[in-house]
Amino acid sequence: MTAKRVLTALAATATASAALTVTAPTASTAAPERAAACGAGYVGLTFDDGPSGNTTKLLSALRQNGLRATMFNQGQYAAANPSLVRAQVTAGMWVANHSYTHPHLTRLSQAQIDSEISRTQQAVANAGGGTPKLFRPPYGETNATVKSVAARYGLTEIIWNVDSQDWNGARADAIVQSVARLTNGQIILMHDWPANTLAAIPRIAQTLASRGLCAGTISPQTGRAVAP
Numbered sequence: 001m002t003a004k005r006v007l008t009a010l011a012a013t014a015t016a017s018a019a020l021t022v023t024a025p026t027a028s029t030a031a032p033e034r035a036a037a038c039g040a041g042y043v044g045l046t047f048d049d050g051p052s053g054n055t056t057k058l059l060s061a062l063r064q065n066g067l068r069a070t071m072f073n074q075g076q077y078a079a080a081n082p083s084l085v086r087a088q089v090t091a092g093m094w095v096a097n098h099s100y101t102h103p104h105l106t107r108l109s110q111a112q113i114d115s116e117i118s119r120t121q122q123a124v125a126n127a128g129g130g131t132p133k134l135f136r137p138p139y140g141e142t143n144a145t146v147k148s149v150a151a152r153y154g155l156t157e158i159i160w161n162v163d164s165q166d167w168n169g170a171r172a173d174a175i176v177q178s179v180a181r182l183t184n185g186q187i188i189l190m191h192d193w194p195a196n197t198l199a200a201i202p203r204i205a206q207t208l209a210s211r212g213l214c215a216g217t218i219s220p221q222t223g224r225a226v227a228p
Helices: 003-023 027-037 055-064 075-080 082-090 110-126 144-152 172-179 195-210
Strands: 041-048 070-073 094-097 187-191 213-215
Touching: 041 195, 055 082, 055 195, 070 075, 070 082, 075 082, 075 110, 082 094, 094 110, 110 144, 172 187, 172 195, 195 213
Parallel strands: 041 070, 041 187, 041 213, 070 094
Antiparallel strands: none
8 A cells, every 4th residue: 555545544544533532422411411401300290081092192292292291090991991001101101090980089988989099000000000109089189088098009199289271171372381380399280181282292391391391200209290
């Protein structure tokens, strides 16, 4: 090889090495970027009453927008749609207990409350959703008996800090504005089935990102949203 060819080859090698040095991502830079993105903390996105005919679209929208959420499923729907429960888990969501038939639990006997909670635990587990650690009483209605039965099954009762009012016909704009009120550790109530909630998902992601918040999991120990 001539001297000219040797120099040309060396130059090409040096250029390639420099390019690799500049563009290769490193773990040391990835961690600070994530910390900065979630600098204001974590919030809990929750969706009640699934799984439903809307669940597949909801999961797709959440995944496309980099969001994770806690799905408070009704036991009767989990039992009827086990594949959707598995889809929730596959999509990276957390599955929780929202009673079996969505009754006013505070009007029921202790045995009836037990049935509502225990059957949902079993339905979710049988569907592949794992054993729930979180429980949301329908309508947010609770009392000492409801709390004690839930605790017997190792469940932490979770209500909410912000109600999106999507169940009451709130428009997508109003749902997004509700999300904008969340602060670190807080939880918002949404539902699996409203079309307006589905339409709001992209802007929910944008709103959280603009405020330095990330969608987190809900701690069974504190009942607050934390890093996944």
